[in-house]
Amino acid sequence: MTTNKRQNAPAIIPSELTTLDPQERAQLRKQALWRVRLRLMGQSLHANWRLFTENPIGLIGLSIIVFYGCLALAHPLLMGRVWSPSIYHPVTGFNPLLAHPSPPSAQHWLGTDPFGRDILSQLMYSTSSEFILGMVAALLTVTIGTAIGAIAAYYGGWVDTLFMRLADLVITLPSLVLLIVLSGIFELNLPRLAIIIGILSGFGGTTIIIKSQALTIKVRTYVEAARVAGGSHAHIIMRHIIPNLLPLTFLYMMFTVTDAIFAEAVLSYFGLLNVRMSWGMMIYTTQSTGYLLNMETWWLIVPSGLSITLLCAAFYLVGRAMDEVINPRLRKR
């Protein structure tokens, strides 16, 4: 009995079940439930991956992300085996044989900064922290945004009003000025910045969008059916509303990553962030040593500026391509 009831509950993607022919469905019934789910999930993942790869925009974004991922992974290996830490360390390294800042050469592929540190090493060292920052902020955002969005849409009434006005409050505060004020109140480092951005974005703009999507799910017939069948509020929210919100939340994860990397860069650029090395920090170093508008020393500012732009754009492009996978009205067929 329980198995049967669970069968009627939403499998991962309900439409996948209905497309199977009766014979195959009968066969599926005999297997263990988790196996069926795993297989269906695999199928839908495969279908979605096919849709995603049809779009070159997503592939461009993905390849940029993979490229930077490789950079991040390669840095510890290079430091351990190839580069001597006294010369190539991103923060304390110094090459005594050159006048600094020195242009790109065989020894320093992207040149050195005014303090004699290798730019390529700084760039690669910072990549992993940018990734972690983006991921933590994005995970926090979607967790908060999805939970609040689903609850506000499902219960409506004063719960909805409370959270929506809270969202108004958050988006009314100019975020950059808020971060500057917060950096005065306590020391901002990367984990704290990730948490603050995650909370701000989770209670602010993302919630509003996720809630409006949850409203359209709430009125679907399968939610009604679950209610008639005696499903509790928690059950309906956890098993019916949130799983159907997940594609959209995944999309907004991508946009939050972009926001987080951008915010880190801007705050470091203003010199308000307590980090040892980051892409924004590299631009700040260029600015504070007076090389900012000197285009003859382009290698000081172009690698970091371009990296921030490219990685932000990559996550945004992947988000855009995912939008076309998620939203059937945007598909080609």
Add this chain to the structure above:
Amino acid sequence: MFRFIIRRLMQIMLTFLLFLALSYVLIEAMPGDFANVFLQDSKLTLEQRNAIRASLGLDRPPQERFFIYMGALLRGDLGISFQYYPRRVIDVIVERAPRTLMLFISSTVVSFYVGFFAGKVLAWRRGRVLEYVTTVGGVTLYTVFTPWFGLMMIWLFAFTLGWFPIGKFITPSVWRRAPVEANLVFNWMLLTALGISVLIVVWLWLTRRMDGRRRGVARWAGVGALLVAVLAVWLPSGLGRYALNILHHLALPILTLTLISFAGTMLLTRNSMLETLREDYITTARAKGLPDHVIRDKHAARNAMLPVVTSLVFSLAFALSGGVITEGVFSWPGMGEVLLQSAVTQDIPMMMGALIFTGIFALLAHLVADILYAFLDPRIRYA
């Protein structure tokens, strides 16, 4: 609908009060106060700094100051700025707000126009190389690291090519003998721009029922006549060259902001167009044998405009808070710069004043966008 608006207005007032309190608490929570700005000056003794503190009322407990501030606010008194002493906060805002509004409203309108046009074409030519190149390029500009991009633009157009001045609002050498203040000229420019836009919209609306070729001619002639009339008023007034100087300073920031933000509108329009293109009436229009550009511009683009218009209203509303970064890079003396400076120097009255204006604007805009949505799309109704 009426009840919905009333209820939302009540909620907005409550949210606004909370917003004020939260802002005040946050500013107070920063360590130090305005007197610390003078720490650099070694001649200033501790007693003198304490005297500054006492004269600004900073020696009283924060909660007491908050209630004094709120009481004054209810009487319509925004107080006196610390850093621009002895100017009143309201005067500083009246001086700065038009500059920010001009910069951000014009760049928002231009980027929406460009974005809408590009998005329309993009959706129509789906799957071509053009689409991918434009999307990747647009998104790269959209997510570009703004300070870096701003500096690159200054370096290229102002420093190397010398087409535009490097930052700032006016050129002092031109203005030395000017008969009037820059702000007066600027406010007249703002009014002119506003007047022109209203008249153009009215003219387009009046000519909407004309057919085909005649309408095109009438529209262009009307807009041309309007521009000539504006020039005819401005040139003999003797203020023309001053206005031109300001416009010259305005051009590069507007260009930069447009390049940065058009992709947002472009992608929004594209998605909205793609959804519209699946509708039955597009198939009908094709079956009727209508030319492609008619289907695209009249049947699809107009119906795809709804989310774009709503998003335009939203962007316009946030124009007042401006861009802290853009204004910083171009040293444009607007609201964003005031906000940043008052946050850094802990100029409490100035910061609260600026936040009050941007906050009211943003909260009301949210309401207007909601109402507009229901007004433009008959399927949405508020109970």
